[in-house]
Amino acid sequence: MRIPRTYLPIPLTTGATVILDENAANHLIRVLRLKPGAPLILFNGQGGEYRAVLQTADKKGGTAVIGEHLAHDAESPLHITLAQGISRGERMDYTLQKAVELGVTRIVPLITERCEVRLEGERLHKRLQHWQAVAASACEQCGRNRVPPVAQAGSLDDWLAQSHDGLRLALDPLAAQTLTQLSQPEDRRITLLIGPEGGLSDAEIEHARLAGFAGIRLGPRILRTETAAVTALSALQVLWGDLG
Numbered sequence: 001m002r003i004p005r006t007y008l009p010i011p012l013t014t015g016a017t018v019i020l021d022e023n024a025a026n027h028l029i030r031v032l033r034l035k036p037g038a039p040l041i042l043f044n045g046q047g048g049e050y051r052a053v054l055q056t057a058d059k060k061g062g063t064a065v066i067g068e069h070l071a072h073d074a075e076s077p078l079h080i081t082l083a084q085g086i087s088r089g090e091r092m093d094y095t096l097q098k099a100v101e102l103g104v105t106r107i108v109p110l111i112t113e114r115c116e117v118r119l120e121g122e123r124l125h126k127r128l129q130h131w132q133a134v135a136a137s138a139c140e141q142c143g144r145n146r147v148p149p150v151a152q153a154g155s156l157d158d159w160l161a162q163s164h165d166g167l168r169l170a171l172d173p174l175a176a177q178t179l180t181q182l183s184q185p186e187d188r189r190i191t192l193l194i195g196p197e198g199g200l201s202d203a204e205i206e207h208a209r210l211a212g213f214a215g216i217r218l219g220p221r222i223l224r225t226e227t228a229a230v231t232a233l234s235a236l237q238v239l240w241g242d243l244g
Contacts, residue, residue, distance in 0.1 A: 004032060005041040005049070007136040007147065012044050016066050017055060023133070025061040028054065040064055043139075045147040048072060074143045076103030078241040079166070079189045080233065083159060085112040085196030086119065087225050093134050095226045100138035100148055102233040103241060107135065109153040114198035124153060156204055160211040164191045168213040171195065171232060172205050173222045175215035179232075182214070184240040192236070194229050 006024045020028065028034050034054050042064065043049040051067035082104045084095055096107060109131065111119075119127050131150045139147050166189025167182070193200075193208055200208070205215060218231050237243035 003039050003041050004028060004034070005043065005140045005143070007045065007140055008042050009044055009136075012042060012050050012066055014050065014066055014069055017063055018042075018066060020062045020064060022061075029057045029062050041070075042066065043145040045136075045139075045145070047145055049145050072143070072145060075146055076105075076237060076241050077188055078103065078236060079105045079187075080236065081106045081108060081164075081189075081191045082229065082233070083108040083110055083191060083193045084229065085110050085156070085194060085200070085225065086115050086117050086153065087196045088117055091197070091224075091226045092117075092131070095229045096131055096134045096150070097138045098226075098230045099233055100135050100144065101142045102230065102237060103144075104148055104233060106148055106151065107131070108151045108159060110156045110159055110193075111153060112156045112196055113201045113204055115196045116198075117196075119153065128153065156200075157207065160207055160213075164212070165189050166191060168208075168211070169193065169216050169232075170200065170205060170208040170213040171218065171228055172200070172215035173217050175217040177214070177216055178218070179216055179235050179239060182216070188240065190236060192232055194225060194232065196225055199225070 006028060008024055036054055036057055038054040040052040040054055041049050042052045048069055048071050050069050052064045055063045055065050082099050086092060086109050099107060128150060135150055136147050166187055167185040168191045170193040193213055223231060
């Protein structure tokens, strides 16, 4: 049986006993039904991971004793920021989950012209918390020990007005060039802009171009937003990252 990996965003030290937070306790004790003595892997997003043993487990929660630190690193050599137009429900969750599995460094949800979801106030705050939890869960599954931050959502125009380092790419099914026609950025920093359902509007693509983003297409077919993210990130990792 695979040893469960659990994200616990608190200081971790070999020999210490820690209290499992609500998410960790629910997954390990109520879902997996682990008993005291079960081996665990804990990580807090600061790099590396720890062997641990479940010490107590009951209806109120549980504790774990932290063991050996393991300097395990599954991070990509590419530093990719995914700027993603907010899509509906499960599509956005899927995009974020797969982006984390494919090594993205940072995620920026964007409100664009064709967004079908309108979020603000408390609803937006809860959605951002949910997306960050999706990212943490994806790290638990795929073996990463650094959880990519999900930035505060904002408008595309405001985001484009900020400075962006490295290679800047915007997905555009009508663009003339493809990824294979580009050169790897020397600093391995890439910002990838993808629209929501319906893609980016012509005006948004032009604004992105004026901000230094090169339009690229992913073959002859028009892809759904969640498919586009997976395809583009996979291609980048094959070309210049750790899937080649």
